Amino acid sequence: MHRRTPIVVLLAAGIGLAGCATGNPYPPVPPPRTETVPLPPVSGTPQLWEPGHWDWNGHGYDWIAGQWIPRDGHSNTWMPGYWAKNPQTDSWAWQPGHFAP
Numbered sequence: 001m002h003r004r005t006p007i008v009v010l011l012a013a014g015i016g017l018a019g020c021a022t023g024n025p026y027p028p029v030p031p032p033r034t035e036t037v038p039l040p041p042v043s044g045t046p047q048l049w050e051p052g053h054w055d056w057n058g059h060g061y062d063w064i065a066g067q068w069i070p071r072d073g074h075s076n077t078w079m080p081g082y083w084a085k086n087p088q089t090d091s092w093a094w095q096p097g098h099f100a101p
Helices: 003-020
Strands: 046-048 054-058 061-064 065-069 084-088 090-097
Touching: 054 090
Parallel strands: none
Antiparallel strands: 046 065, 054 061, 084 090
8 A cells, every 4th residue: 555655646746747738838817807888988980899808918917998999880790809829839819809891
């Protein structure tokens, strides 16, 4: 029984360290903050609320607050922003929200 204990400890340590070797140097993105959506600005142009999101600043995440954006001249379909992984560089980048063509 005592002979197996070091092997079990080494296996557990190896499994724990294996999770560190994912190649992702960034901490996980925090959950979105709850935002109170203000009234849209007074404008003759229709406005659409773009929710806030976390943005990587090189050292940590900064919250970018939501904002009203003009919809004038765009389609009615809003594509929300999202984080996308670049398979060539194994890095992540924020893809901003935009109107669908």
